Amino acid sequence: MFGNRIKLDDELFRKVKQCAEAAGYSSSDEFVAHVLEKETTRILGTDELTPADEEKIKKRLEGLGYIE
Amino acid sequence: MIAAGSALAIALLSPLGAEAYAGPGAGFAFLSSFLLLLIVFFSSLFSLLSWPLRLLYRLFRRRKVYTRAKVKRLVVLGLDGMDPELATKYMNEGKLPHLARLRDQGTFLPLQTTNPPISPVAWSTFQTGVNPGQHNIYxxxxxxxxxxxxxxxxAQISGAKRNLRIGKLVIPLGKPQTKLLRKSKPFWNYLGEAGIFSSILRVPITFPPEKFSGVLLAGMCVPDLRGSQGTFSFYTTRPEESGKKQGGMRVPMRREGDWLISHLVGPDNDSARNGAGELRTPFKLQPVPGRDEALLDLAGQKIVLRKGIYSDWIQVRFNAGLGMKLYGICRFLLTAVSPHLELYVTPVNIDPAKPALPISHPLTYSIYLAKLLGPYATLGLAEDTWALNEGILDDESFLRQCYLIHDERERMFFDALDKTRRGVCVCVFDTTDRVQHMFWRYLEPEHPANNGKDTVRLAGTIEELYRKMDDLVGRTLEKLDDNTILLVISDHGFKSFQRGVNLNSWLHQNGYLALQEGATESGEWLKGVDWERTRAFALGLNGLYINQKNRERSGTVSAGQEMEALKKELQEKLGGLRDPERDRVAITEVFDRRAIYSGPYVENAPDLIVGYNPGYRTAWDSVTGKITRTVFEDNTKAWSGDHCIDARLVPGVLFCNRKVQAERPSLVDMAPTILDLFGVKKPPHMHGKIWGLSEATPARNKTR
Amino acid sequence: MTTFLTLVNQLFDLIFFPFRSLNPMVGLTVVSFLTGILMVLVFRTTSNQAGIKQVKERIKAHLLAIRLFQDQLDVVLRTHARILGSTLSYMGFSLRPLAVMFLPIVLIMVQLEMRLGQHTVQPNEPFLVEANFTEPSWLEQASLRLPPGLALTAPPLRIFDRKEITWRVEASEAGDFTLGVVVGEQAFAKTVTVGDSAARLLSRKRIRAGLVNQFLYPGEPPLPKEAPVESIEIKYRPRSIDSGLFESHWLVPFFGLSLIAGLALKGVLRTEI
Incomplete structure (x- = not known):
């Protein structure tokens, strides 16, 4: 909460608030996080999964009654 | 402490002399209680003295929040999957007196659910007051x-932030990172900001817990200690049948004299690179000759296991190296002794007294509950439906497990009720959902899952379930005063699941999904699909996805016109799809996500949502992305009832001890309504309606 | 009873034997640790371990509750009441082990007092012998018979109100002596130890037969029941033990060390305290 801060100028901040509300986000924070997540993924791409990672991901779903 | 002891001794023993001796044994026993009394005394004093200060602070901060509230306390009893039709039937038969009284003196209405009507989606909407397009759970x-x-x-779980690498060893520093993927904000956060306290127990999709002003124990989707959604273990001396695939984890046992030696399986051993195996804790088992018993020796704890009787929760410790320990709890059940010994062990739950991952807010809340009430199931889907589906547990054992968990939950709930004199208390009970899933076949003699199974002995299970819930409602009502609103709700209703529809097989047969050259079937999770020639695929319970260019890795369908045309085509072909064998409509309607969702996360939703007719559901193989040669198949698993169908056909229930004025009340209305009851303004992003509730309780809550 | 107490004396002689020429703290440490272990074992076998565990957990839960629900005064107050209640039941749980432990602990402490509680008399250092009688009338007839090596240094002091005579005696050499209080025809013996202060048994008082008396003063056989003498006591000087940190009565390090031993070993011995 107090860890990382980013400064925005007032004009942009106002627009962020406006967009967050219009788009149905619960807060400006949520809007900013979502936009940045999408943009960082676009630029950096997603991590390639190793077969071991894939196994791990599948294992996490084990025991979900609806699929077993 | 020793100094205090000595001082105490001198005080007690002077003048010295044999006659005045009081042994140190006395000090020994009294010392800790004496210290405790001191602590209590000072903490009482402190809280009394600081009370006016804190009161002032709170008054200043929240400016008389409760004066704007229309109610002192609100209790939400969530009975996952309680069905309005069944409830009506049993009420009319006079079997649910307390719910009937709520209906007669207050409210009983169907509660519109989410599309799809699945617990994670529905409870996310309940807590945030938004549609799935805004909370991102589909x-x-x-x-x-x-x-x-x-x-x-x-939820996303990833390894610890930093690792220490020494040669081949990778030692995680700190706990794994967890991230909640549900978006938007639960209503209890808004209440907390306004200074209103909430106790939230086991509401689905609350793991990992978020900070707010109140206490919360996470529910559905909390993993077990292995990180899965609940993997049981099965031990037997019976030789393995070749070619028979079995779920859960079958662990071998080795004979050594009178003892059978084996181990419990814990989380992956992250300290070894290349995922070298998992952490283990050994145990020994010694069958008692001539009796249906066995002696369990687990790290020095000796426990007698009796056939057919669950052990208490037993604490298990896994050593993760470098003095790091992970704690879990599990129950043992001896299911057979001769000719072969068979032992079932529940998934290793995260120990609430020493949580390996945060399962509550604050962290101490789960510890508090464990110390007050003893160990309890923490796994999200705690009732082991998988073991029953696999035939490792029988109906009775499964049912006993459900009610053991239910009783734990009741004790927590009544403690939360006792601790929440003002504010909101929410508790979700999963028993209703799990038992209906597994015992629905008893209601339908023609159910394909009945084949070869008992249909008589436990025929009354679902009725008994509803009676028990009614009794719980009765006991809850006794604890409430006139200024408390009680809402008894369910997130969806329940219907039969007789036939499975393999959407992937249908897509394959109709040319939308291609398999690699020469293949007629695929592996799990769409293994063997030729993505370059595939336009659509299904995954999960109701979702259909278009293989879109620049979105999916090997997308083939362009966004825009081609996409729209394909969606329309699929909607038309699948909507009204008939099951030729039964000559019934299997799919009522297929929904375009843009027609039913709005909000920033719609892009993550399945492109189409399939609404099934009662009696139908996505086939087992289709959920896990397996293409077979059949589209329609009988569901023969014990899991014989379901609700993943057309949302309009499985509303939940809404009972209230006051009159609710609302047209077609819906789950999405609950958050704004609760905020309104406590005088908190509805945030603009919530689209639900605020219900009108009658002022006073029409009649006293207490029954005599 | 006498036989039993003699056996206990001999047992403790045996325990202290290896340490007889060392600092008394060594023997005391050993006995304290053994006592600690004994206490834990007794506690484990005689108490309701499950009950203790549960009530302790509950107390911890209540302490957590005070923090979790701090903004709700009524909850906090009720929780305090519950802590008091739980503490009382916790104390209740320790009553039975306490009762069982009481006698053995007194037995140990009596032995330690006899061995570590007082200094022996030194040669050429006057000391007092005090005798108590059943009737004041005996006082006139009573006299002190001293063996060679001991001598009276003052006339006897008779206090009729307290039915008591005090003699001042001095030894000319070290050794174990037996003096006698003579009343008419009968003589009642009492030992005196003069010399070095090693951890050996010093019997301060010989007292008339009786269960409690014998238990508390097992160093010498009791006086006969019908004797006119109630007790004969040598006024040895009380002794301090140097534990290396401070000087004090032996009780202080004993108390501390046995507690430390008990608390340190409760985990190993799997005992809830």
Whole structure:
């Protein structure tokens, strides 16, 4: 909460608030996080999964009654 | 402490002399209680003295929040999956007196659910007051656009932030990182900001817990200690039948004299590179000759296991190296002794007294509950439906497990009720959902799952379940005063699941999904699909995905016109799809996500949502992305009832001890309504309606 | 009873034998640790371990509750009441082990007092012998018979109100002596130890037969029941033990060390305290 801060100028901040509300986000924070997540993924791409990672991901779903 | 002891001794023993001796044994026993009394005394004093200060602070901060509240306390009893039709039937038969009284003196209405009507989706809407397009939960699982592999939609668990690497060893520093993927904000956060306290127990999709002013124990989708959604273990001396695939984890036992030696399986051993195996804790088992018993020796704890009787929760410790320990709890059940010994062990739950991952807010809340009430199930889907499906547990054992968990939950709930004199208390009970899933076949003599199974002995199970819930409602009402609103709700209703529809097989047969050259079937999770020639695929319970260019890794369908045309085509072909064998409509309607969702996360939703007719559901193989040669098949698993159908056909229930004025009340209305009851303004992003509630309780709550 | 107490004396002689020429703290440490272990074992076998565990957990839960629900005064107050209640039941749980432990602990402490509680008399250092009688009338007839090596240094002091005579005696050499209080025809013996202060048994008082008396003064056989003498006591000087940190009565390090031993070993011995 107090860890990382980013400064925005007032004009942009106002627009962020406006967009967050219009788009149905619960807060400006949520809007900013979502936009940045999408943009960082676009630029950096997603991590390639190793077969071991894939196994791990599948294992996490084990025991979900609806699929077993 | 020793100094205090000595001082105490001198005080007690002077003048010295044999006659005045009081042994140190006395000090020994009294010392800790004496210190405790001191602590209590000072903490009482402190809280009394600081009370006016804190009161002032709170008054200043929240400016008389309760004066704007229309109610002192609100209790939400969530009975997952309680069905309005069954409830009506049993009420009319006079079997549910307390719910009937709520209906007669207050409210009983169907409660509109989410599309799809699945617990993670519905309870997310309940807590945030928004549609799935805003909270981002559409199913238990979601496919990765880049790998087509599924991931758990609600929480992401990754390794510790930093690792210490020494040669081949990788030692994680700190606990794994968890991230909640549900978006938007639960109503209890808004209440907390306004200074209103909430106790939130086991509401689905609350793991990992978020900070707010109140206490919360996470529910559905909390993993077990292995990180899965609940993997049981099965031990037997019976030789393995070749070619028979079995779920859960079958662990071998080795004979050594009178003892059978084996181990419990814990989380992956992250300290070894290349994922070298998992952590283990050994145990020994010694069958008692001539009796249906065995002696369990687990790290020095000796426990007698009796056939058919669950052990208490037993604490298990896994050593993760470098003095790091992970704690879990599990129950043992001896299911057979001769000719072969068979032992079932529940998934190793995260020990609430020493949580390996945060399962509550604050962290101490789960510890508090464990110390007050003893150990309890922490796994999200705690009732082991998988073991029953696999035939490792029988109906009775499964049922006993459900009610053991239910009783734990009741004790927690009544403690939370006792501790929440003002504010909101919410508790979700899963028993209703799990038992209906597994015992629905008893209601329908023609159910394909009945084949070869008992249909008589436990025929009354669901009725008994409803009676028990009614009794719980009765006991809750006794604890409430006139200034408390009680809402008894369910997130969806329940219907039969007789036939499975393999959407992937249908897509394959109709040319929308291609398999690699020469293949007629695929592996799990769409293994063997030729993505370059595939236009659509299904994954999860109701979702259909278009293989879109620049979105999916090997997308083939262009966004825009081609996409729209394909969606329309699929909607038309699948909507009204008939099951030729039964000559019945299997799919009522297929929904375009843009027609039913709005909000920033709609792009993550399945492109189409399939609404089934009662009696139908996505086939077992289809959920896990397996293409077979059949589209329609009988469901023969014990899991014989379901609700993943057309949302309009499975509303939940809404009971209230006051009159609710609302047209077609819906789950999405609950958050704004609760905020309104406590005088908190509805945030603009919530689209639900605020219900009108009659002022006073029409009649006293107490029955005599 | 006498036989039993003699056996206990001999047992403790045996325990202290290896340490007889060392600092008394060594023997005391050993006995304290053994006592600690004994206490834990007794506690484990005689108490309701499950009950203790549960009530302790509950107390911890209540302490957590005070923090979790701090903004709700009524909850906090009720929780305090519950802590008091739980503490009382916790104390209740320790009553039975306490009762069982009481006698053995007194037995140990009596032995330690006899061995570590007082200094022996030194040669050429006057000391007092005090005798108590059943009737004041005996006082006139009573006299002190001293063996060679001991001598009276003052006339006897008779206090009729307290039915008591005090003699001042001095030894000319070290050794174990037996003096006698003579009343008419009968003589009642009492030992005196003069010399070095090693951890050996010093019997301060010989007292008339009786269960409690014998238990508390097992160093010498009791006086006969019908004797006119109630007790004969040598006024040895009380002794301090140097524990290396401070000087004090032996009780202080004993108390501390046995507690430390008990608390340190409760985990190993799997005992809830």
């Amino acid at each position: 199913d238990f699982l979601a496919p990765s656009r880049s790998t087509y592999l599924p991931y758990l939609s609600s």
